[in-house]
Amino acid sequence: MRITFLGGTETVTGSKFLLETNTTSVLVDCGLYQGYKWLRERNWQTLPIDLSTLDAVILTHAHLDHSGYIPVLYKRGYRGSVFTHHATKDLCQILLADSGHIQEEDAKYYSKHKLSKHQNPEPLYDRQTAEASMALFQSIDFDEQVEVGDIRFHLQPAGHILGAASIIIEAEGKRVGFSGDVGRFDDVLMRPPRPLPELDLLLMESTYGNRQHDPQDAAQQLAMVVNRVAKNGGVLLVPAFAVGRAQALQHLFAELMQTGDIPKLPIYLDSPMAIKVSDIFCRHSEQHRLSHGQCHRLCDLVTYTRTVDESKALAGQAFPHVIIAGSGMATGGRILHHFKRLLSDKRTSVLFTGYQAGGTRGAKMLEGVDAVKIHGSWVPLKAEVDVISGLSGHADYLELTDWLRQSKLPATTPVKLIHGDPEALEGLRVHLQEQTEYRVEVAGYRDILRL
Numbered sequence: 001m002r003i004t005f006l007g008g009t010e011t012v013t014g015s016k017f018l019l020e021t022n023t024t025s026v027l028v029d030c031g032l033y034q035g036y037k038w039l040r041e042r043n044w045q046t047l048p049i050d051l052s053t054l055d056a057v058i059l060t061h062a063h064l065d066h067s068g069y070i071p072v073l074y075k076r077g078y079r080g081s082v083f084t085h086h087a088t089k090d091l092c093q094i095l096l097a098d099s100g101h102i103q104e105e106d107a108k109y110y111s112k113h114k115l116s117k118h119q120n121p122e123p124l125y126d127r128q129t130a131e132a133s134m135a136l137f138q139s140i141d142f143d144e145q146v147e148v149g150d151i152r153f154h155l156q157p158a159g160h161i162l163g164a165a166s167i168i169i170e171a172e173g174k175r176v177g178f179s180g181d182v183g184r185f186d187d188v189l190m191r192p193p194r195p196l197p198e199l200d201l202l203l204m205e206s207t208y209g210n211r212q213h214d215p216q217d218a219a220q221q222l223a224m225v226v227n228r229v230a231k232n233g234g235v236l237l238v239p240a241f242a243v244g245r246a247q248a249l250q251h252l253f254a255e256l257m258q259t260g261d262i263p264k265l266p267i268y269l270d271s272p273m274a275i276k277v278s279d280i281f282c283r284h285s286e287q288h289r290l291s292h293g294q295c296h297r298l299c300d301l302v303t304y305t306r307t308v309d310e311s312k313a314l315a316g317q318a319f320p321h322v323i324i325a326g327s328g329m330a331t332g333g334r335i336l337h338h339f340k341r342l343l344s345d346k347r348t349s350v351l352f353t354g355y356q357a358g359g360t361r362g363a364k365m366l367e368g369v370d371a372v373k374i375h376g377s378w379v380p381l382k383a384e385v386d387v388i389s390g391l392s393g394h395a396d397y398l399e400l401t402d403w404l405r406q407s408k409l410p411a412t413t414p415v416k417l418i419h420g421d422p423e424a425l426e427g428l429r430v431h432l433q434e435q436t437e438y439r440v441e442v443a444g445y446r447d448i449l450r451l
């Protein structure tokens with residue numbers, strides 16, 4: 001068996017691992033590169049895969065850094081199956097179409113502002129291609145055994161987000177595990193990741209390989225900020241990731257209002273995508289911790305604003321209130337319109353709900369800048385800016401180590417670290433080397449491993 005590392009190495013994006021036997025080849029994850037330009041440029045390079053002989057793609061979960069390259073494969077002629085969990089298929093239906101739409105908008109922007117060396121810059125793929133690629137999806141259950149050529153595989157729950165799985169592949173008498181993104185043991189919404197079976201090789205994610213989550217309780221932190229906003233009579237603006245974080249927040253709001261820890265402020269969910277995801281969330285209730293009642297309370301709690309006109313009308317609402325809108329790192333989306341209107345008002349609070357990558361508007365605001373540039377003009381920043389770190393969907397390095405300890409891996413199993421920034425990969429390598437017996441190495445881009 002041969003594994004080629006085509007992405008998700010030395011970075012958290014672009015996950016792609018080609019697994020080949022003498023007769024069969026499958027691609028595990030098919031993610032988009034995001035972030036720095038030198039990484040995004042790889043999305044335009046030709047993959048060193050003969051798509052006519054690729055037998056299947058298997059996805060761990062729906063986040064675009066694991067699924068967002070599927071429409072490119074489709075555009076280049078791939079018509080084989082994409083196997084993944086039912087919930088991942090449901091989420092991809094929304095996320096891939098939205099990604100296609102964003103690629104189209106970016107291409108138009110580059111063309112209008114002459115930012116591309118090409119006369120008519122093309123999108124990587126458009127919405128229509130993304131929608132068409134959904135025909136390749138074949139959704140399966142956790143623990144369902146699937147055979148493709150001489151490869152057998154199944155998915156097992158990894159927490160993290162709805163549908164997220166570790167993939168266990170058996171071929172040529174060996175068993176290989178792909179961790180996927182690993183969730184947390186005490187996540188607000190998701191159930192804990194299932195420990196791994198015995199393996200001959202593990203590819204493990206390292207997003208939080210050198211970081212530990214803030215032990216402060218997310219609910220308490222949220223209550224503190226909401227009460228401050230209520231007292232000041234301002235607006236709480238929450239930039240939120242549509243999948244997972246928006247639902248976790250809605251749930252915490254509902255619980256805190258129920259217990260009387262925060263006043264019953266109006267909450268507006270100004271994200272058409274998050275609204276659809278919340279529906280899917282309530283449909284897949286077997287995967288998360290919330291009861292039917294809690295699920296409905298979470299959806300009933302907020303006022304949905306779907307159209308642009310409804311979103312604009314929020315400017316006329318009485319203070320205080322809460323607006324949840326994308327994007328999570330304030331790099332785009334409807335939250336920017338509310339920022340333009342409200343950041344210069346010192347009664348406003350902004351609450352980020354996850355890790356803010358370097359260079360994003362979110363990271364700059366947390367550093368305490370005096371003004372932020374939005375749509376070409378500067379807006380003074382007088383609002384208070386906070387971040388809740390307890391809502392992360394990723395296990396930190398201690399939780400990853402605990403997960404390994406609970407697993408049935410023989411002590412000397414080789415572990416290849418993937419899906420992390422260089423410091424995180426190195427941090428986790430050193431930690432595991434000191435604390436466990438596993439043979440731990442960091443995987444490199446385009447490395448080929450024979451088993």
Ligand SMILES: [Zn+2]
Nearest residue numbers: 061063160181
């Ligand atoms: Zn993920």
